[in-house]
Amino acid sequence: MMQFESLLVMLIVGALAGWLSGKIMAGRGFGLVGNLIVGIVGAFLAGLIFPALGFAVGGGFLASVLHATIGAVILLFLIGLIRKA
Template sequence: MFAWILIGLISGWLAGKILNGDGYGMMADIALGLVGGVIGGMIFAVLGVHAHNFVGAILMSTAGATALVIATRILRDEI
């Protein structure tokens, strides 16, 4: 459980930095990171790619969190 929270924190923070924003706040960034991890896991599973270590999990989660942040920004007309 702690590893999931840590991965969510890191990936949410990275997604905010990748998209040149301040993020939505610490708790929202963690939530986006956790949900992004699930989304990233599903996307990469369809592609046949699986994370076998901590770095791979962070990269997959960051990709999912970035996609989720882009989707929320599009829905909120921020882009």
């Protein structure tokens, strides 16, 4: 079972990643709240997919934010492709 502190850190990292990804992918975001949700989902997906691919950026808070931001940017890109289709 995930501890409360781990969940809280994951939410903070995801929210920060969502904000950053909204800045990086200007014009493809969903507003502040939507980007925060995308960041949290992107952080979760990056945590599942990147280790399976052997992709790692290191440990620590900043590495986690970078990892989650990459996942959120990829997610925003994919959502943008689906919205245009």
